[in-house]
Amino acid sequence: MPHPVPVMLKIARLAFGFWLFVEILSWVKILPLTLEFTWLGLVVTASFAWGILEIISWRLRRVGARNLWGLTYFAALFSQCVDAFGDISRFYGKFGWYDQFAHFVGGAVVALVIFDLLLALQDSGRLNLPAKGRAIIAICVSMAAGSLYELEEYGEDVFFNSNRLGNAFDTGNDMFLNTLGAAVLIWLIYFIRRRRKLL
Secondary structure, three states: OOOOOOHHHHHHHHHHHHHHHHHHHHHOOOOOOOOOOOHHHHHHHHHHHHHHHHHHHHHHHHOOOOOOOHHHHHHHHHHHHHHHHHHHOOHHHHOHHHHHHHHHHHHHHHHHHHHHHHHHHHHOOOOOOOHHHHHHHHHHHHHHHHHHHHHHHHHHHHHHOOOOOOOOOHHHHHHHHHHHHHHHHHHHHHHHHHHOOOO
16 A cells, blocks of 8 residues: 655645746746856756655655655755755855855755665665664765765866866865765764654
């Protein structure tokens, strides 16, 4: 019997769809919002993030597991909004710390998605891993995703003569903040679940 879709997840999907709609309207210049970079980049990023969440939830349902948490969807949407807000407000160009904050949030969100996925498989009996194993995998996948993102920035600089990589310390800072965000988020989940005796 398929798992029912929780109300929070339905609301999160509607919110994600609404935000993507706003980005598309801004991209085609129906809404007058302007950016430091490009709306197309934000549309692609948001579409990719939402698509990954939906593919994971679909695959989980196929094996008889629950959907991803609505909280996971909201966290991913928050990450997209942090990125867009920094772009609209020109915070990326004005404040060096904002890019690091965005990487911290992004690393935490990727870790949350992977942890939620592994926990759903564990709860359905499809996986048998101790909590620490799930935590380590979530952090490592987040680190790998952060590395891939830095490679994507490198590719943009090589092929389009942009300056996405920034100065000599930017890449190292970004990867460190990605990892720190993942580690803090996983520690917080581990602490809460241990207090509730869910481990």
